[in-house]
Amino acid sequence: MTTIAEMPAGFADKVLSAQSTFRSVMDAMARPGSVQRVAASVGTPAGMMRGAAAIALTLFDHDTPIWLDAAMSATPDVARWLKFHASAPVISDSSIASFALIGDAANLPALERFAFGSSEYPDRSTTLILQVDSLTQGPAFELKGPGIDGSALLQAMIKPRDLFQRLSINEALFPRGIDVVLVHDDSIVAIPRTTRLIASGV
Amino acid sequence: MNAPTYNFAYLDEQTKRMIRRAILKAIAIPGYQVPFASREMPMPYGWGTGGVQVTAAILGPEDVLKVIDQGSDDTTNAISIRKFFGKTAGVATTTSTTDATVIQTRHRIPEASLHAGQVLVYQVPIPEPLRFLEPRETETRRMHALAEYGLMHVKLYEDIARFGHIATAYAYPVKVNARYVMDPSPTPKFDNPKMDNCAALQLFGAGREKRIYAIPPYTTVVSLDFEDHPFTRYRFNAPCALCGADNSYLDEIVTDDKGGRMFVCSDTDFCEQRQAAGHHGTESAAPHKEKAHV
Numbered sequence: 355m356t357t358i359a360e361m362p363a364g365f366a367d368k369v370l371s372a373q374s375t376f377r378s379v380m381d382a383m384a385r386p387g388s389v390q391r392v393a394a395s396v397g398t399p400a401g402m403m404r405g406a407a408a409i410a411l412t413l414f415d416h417d418t419p420i421w422l423d424a425a426m427s428a429t430p431d432v433a434r435w436l437k438f439h440a441s442a443p444v445i446s447d448s449s450i451a452s453f454a455l456i457g458d459a460a461n462l463p464a465l466e467r468f469a470f471g472s473s474e475y476p477d478r479s480t481t482l483i484l485q486v487d488s489l490t491q492g493p494a495f496e497l498k499g500p501g502i503d504g505s506a507l508l509q510a511m512i513k514p515r516d517l518f519q520r521l522s523i524n525e526a527l528f529p530r531g532i533d534v535v536l537v538h539d540d541s542i543v544a545i546p547r548t549t550r551l552i553a554s555g556v
Numbered sequence: 557m558n559a560p561t562y563n564f565a566y567l568d569e570q571t572k573r574m575i576r577r578a579i580l581k582a583i584a585i586p587g588y589q590v591p592f593a594s595r596e597m598p599m600p601y602g603w604g605t606g607g608v609q610v611t612a613a614i615l616g617p618e619d620v621l622k623v624i625d626q627g628s629d630d631t632t633n634a635i636s637i638r639k640f641f642g643k644t645a646g647v648a649t650t651t652s653t654t655d656a657t658v659i660q661t662r663h664r665i666p667e668a669s670l671h672a673g674q675v676l677v678y679q680v681p682i683p684e685p686l687r688f689l690e691p692r693e694t695e696t697r698r699m700h701a702l703a704e705y706g707l708m709h710v711k712l713y714e715d716i717a718r719f720g721h722i723a724t725a726y727a728y729p730v731k732v733n734a735r736y737v738m739d740p741s742p743t744p745k746f747d748n749p750k751m752d753n754c755a756a757l758q759l760f761g762a763g764r765e766k767r768i769y770a771i772p773p774y775t776t777v778v779s780l781d782f783e784d785h786p787f788t789r790y791r792f793n794a795p796c797a798l799c800g801a802d803n804s805y806l807d808e809i810v811t812d813d814k815g816g817r818m819f820v821c822s823d824t825d826f827c828e829q830r831q832a833a834g835h836h837g838t839e840s841a842a843p844h845k846e847k848a849h850v
Contacts, residue, residue, distance in 0.1 A: 369564045373616045376576045378613065383583045384757045415573050421582075467616045470558075473701035477581040477590045501772035503745050504756075529735065533584045540808050546584035548733065548772075 362397030364411050364439040371396065375412040382544035387497040387506030389489050392540045399435040401457050403485050405537035410455070410483075414442040417475065418452035419527055421445055421468075425457030432457075448480065457483045460513040465520055465532055476529035479547075487511035489538045499549040503540070508543060510536065518551040525550060560794050565612040565645040571595055575613035575768070580761060582770035587736030588700070589683050589767040589803075597763065599625045601638075603633055605763030607679035608640070614675060614759075615641060615658060620648045622656035627664040627805065627822035655756050663726075665747040667826040670756035672773060678741045680762035683769060685729045685739040708780060716785055726791060732771055733780045739775075746789045746805045751777040794819040797839040799830035817831050 365371035371394035391435060398407040414420060420442045426432045432455070433444045448454060448467045455503040456462055462484070471479035492511035498504070512522065517534075524531035524547040531547030563569065570591075578592040597605040615621065621641055625634040629651040637660060638649045652655050653668040660677040670676060686696045690706045699705070701838035710728055715723045730736045740751060741760060751758065751771060758771040771777060781787040792806045797818040804826055806819040818839060821827035 370617065371571060372569065372572070373564070373614075376572075377614065377616060380576075380579060380583070380757075383580050410763045413577055415570055417574065418577070474697045475583050475591075476588060477578075479581075481580070500775035501583070529585050529588055531584075533580070544770075548584065548586065554806060 358490065360437075361435055361438060362399050365408070366395050370394075371408070372412045373406040374448075378441055378542060379409060381452065382535065382542050383493060383533070384501050385506075386499060386501050386545055386549040387508040387543060389508075389541050389543055392542060393540075398462060400429060401437075401507070402415065402432055403537050404493070404540045405530055405542045406455060406483050406485055407541075408455075408537065409535065409542070410436060410442075411439055411539070412520050414453060415441040416441045416443065419443050419450055421448040421451035421454040423454070423456045423458060423463070424461065425494045426455045451480045454480050455480050458513075459484045459517075462514045462520075465523060468502040468532060469534065470530040473530060478540075479532060482532060482534045484512075484517075484534055484536050484537050485552075489492050489536060489541045493531055494555040495554040496554070497549050498552050499546075501546070502549070505552055510538075512536065513533075518554065521545065521549075522551070524548075527538060562615075562641075563643045565615045565641065566598075567595065567609065567612045577611055578768045579610065579613065579770065582759070583757070583772050584665070585736075586771055586775050587732030587738040587769060589762075589769045590764055592768050594763045594766040599636070599779050601764040602681065604637060604660070604662055605766075606678035606761030606768070607662070607677050607763075608637060608761075609763060610677050610759050610768060611641065611658060611660050611763035612645075614677075615647060616764070617645070617647065619657045620650050620655055621833045622650050622653065622659045622825075623661075623666060624659065624663045624666065624823075624825075626807075627666075627826075628824045630824065646655040652829075653823075663742050663744075664822060665743055665750045666820075666827075667821070667823045669750075670754055672755045674756040675753075676756050676758045678743075678758065679761045680739070680760045681764070682727075683739055683760065683762040683765050684768040685727075685737050698734060703735065705731075705780075708737055711783075711805050712773050712780060712782070713787075716782075720786055721730050722787075723779065728787075729780050731780060733775050734778075738769065738771075739782070744790070744805055745779065745787075746791055748777070748787070749789065750781045753777075755848040790850075795837060796821045796830075797825060799827045799835045800837040801827070801830055801835070 381391040392408040468480035488511040534545040536543040578590045623634045623638040625631040653666040779787040
């Protein structure tokens with residue numbers, strides 16, 4: 355059992371680390387498929403990558419219910435760390451979560467279990483933060499949509515092989531939908547609900 | 557130094573997180589107005605409290621900030637907001653459009669084309685384009701949900717019926733990414749085409765109305781029109797009196813009480829850059845000298 359003294363640290367500089375991390379996330383969201391880096395140094399609880407931890411400290415607080423997948427909640431470390439550093443409530447009902455932290459993306463639950471928002475308030479949706487194996491190597495995904503000049507090429511090892519197929523519900527649901535942030539170590543790639551898969555190679 | 561200091565960029569961290577989450581949703585749903593818990597700012601509503609909150613939430617120490625009001629870097633509103641962030645965030649400020657990384661604007665889009673890596677933050681008084689047609693928020697929200705925008709076309713049609721052309725000259729409604737009809741803030745419709753497929757990220761903040769919305773880079777933005785009455789830009793048919801530009805948006809300046817007037821670029825940075833490059837108009841920007849009365 356970890357005590358507070360043993361708990362991994364948060365940001366070294368709360369204000370400026372959160373700002374630089376947010377700009378990386380904002381740039382990622384505004385330019386889907388582009389790989390952005392989180393420069394801030396941050397402590398991480400077991401099972402959490404640096405990028406995911408930095409995003410958590412930047413965007414989570416008492417207003418944002420967080421859902422953790424089985425890998426993230428295997429030990430109480432992540433929940434305790436989130437509670438201590440972000441005061442974020444960890445909930446078991448994924449359908450009302452603001453953010454979902456997915457440590458084991460291979461077992462990503464069906465997207466229907468998360469919030470899509472309503473037609474009137476499409477912003478009331480769950481943002482998935484998905485830890486993946488690589489954002490530089492692996493199968494290529496050709497993407498298009500707002501934020502992309504023509505098309506963007508993303509090379510990534512994403513565990514649910516059919517992630518983009520599953521995300522195609524965003525097209526039918528729009529403006530409701532699910533936004534995804536892929537994380538590998540300190541790299542992040544955002545796939546907002548407007549991004550469409552043109553082609554995927556090997 | 558024991559002087560009390562502000563948190564970086566004035567806002568507290570919880571407020572910044574809340575605004576940052578709203579900005580991310582706004583980017584993910586282009587043109588959709590995300591509600592946010594707008595804070596009271598040390599300036600009155602109408603002075604850009606929405607834009608200031610968005611700027612405060614994104615600004616970092618490395619940023620170079622430019623603030624314009626009606627295209628001008630040196631009006632009261634622009635200067636006071638620039639000083640506000642100079643004081644509370646210590647960021648570098650500039651009047652050059654190309655050097656800036658964050659540009660906060662009231663009622664204009666700069667003439668120089670924006671590049672990737674820049675963020676344009678608009679101050680928005682009334683974010684709801686349908687508000688003057690339908691005062692109830694519950695109704696306009698449903699109209700957006702159903703993409704029911706017939707009323708807006710009726711409004712533009714009534715312009716044609718009454719004046720023979722679409723007389724809306726500013727805050728000209730646009731459709732973003734073929735889905736949401738959006739108010740581009742009270743920019744002249746001359747600026748509307750600059751929003752389409754723009755390389756920079758465009759963020760809109762409405763403080764009093766508590767809404768944030770966005771246009772990601774390279775997103776289609778179409779000004780609403782009719783096949784037989786296509787969208788047209790409008791500018792005064794004159795060159796700038798100071799720099800001679802014939803493609804910039806112009807301000808009309810009354811120079812005396814006998815009907816004298818001159819037209820000058822509304823974008824002061826654009827005009828100054830052109831003058832520095834040797835372009836001249838019919839008038840000089842040199843300090844005024846008294847003429848002897850004859």
